[in-house]
Amino acid sequence: MAGQVIGAKLALFVGDKLVSLQRDNTPGLLWAGYWDLPGGGIEPGETPLACVLRETDEELTLSIAANQILWGRSYGTSSGDISWFFATRLDAQVAGDIVLGDEGQGWKLMTVDAFLSDAMVVPQFKSRLVDYLAGVPAAPDFGG
Numbered sequence: 001m002a003g004q005v006i007g008a009k010l011a012l013f014v015g016d017k018l019v020s021l022q023r024d025n026t027p028g029l030l031w032a033g034y035w036d037l038p039g040g041g042i043e044p045g046e047t048p049l050a051c052v053l054r055e056t057d058e059e060l061t062l063s064i065a066a067n068q069i070l071w072g073r074s075y076g077t078s079s080g081d082i083s084w085f086f087a088t089r090l091d092a093q094v095a096g097d098i099v100l101g102d103e104g105q106g107w108k109l110m111t112v113d114a115f116l117s118d119a120m121v122v123p124q125f126k127s128r129l130v131d132y133l134a135g136v137p138a139a140p141d142f143g144g
Contacts, residue, residue: 003081003082005084008051010052012062019037024103033105039055049086
């Protein structure tokens with residue numbers, strides 16, 4: 001039996017750089033203080049795509065339309081559940097519209113090389129980003 005969908009993340013390129021969020025440094029928080037991507041936990045009745053769009057708006061005050069999402073696929077987690085990973089690319093001037101929401105310590109634009117080589121990036125998102133960049137096919141039903 002397949003696990004339940006628990007959340008979604010977004011590789012958000014602004015120009016040629018990736019938007020990264022630094023997670024809160026709360027004791028007990030998984031990956032506390034690490035660099036992360038926009039996204040989070042799915043709410044009841046929410047699709048993975050709706051989840052990542054809502055979370056991106058909450059975390060970065062950036063509204064992205066569903067048809068702007070270029071790629072998405074599901075991944076199994078170590079607990080047997082399912083997490084979605086999406087990708088999109090926006091114009092560089094969008095960086096001026098980003099405002100940190102009420103989660104996280106800050107945000108920054110990172111080159112792909114910096115993201116992939118940084119020991120303080122949530123590890124599982126590195127391989128998922130590599131899949132997108134390598135042209136691994138999107139899931140046919142991601143709803144973009």
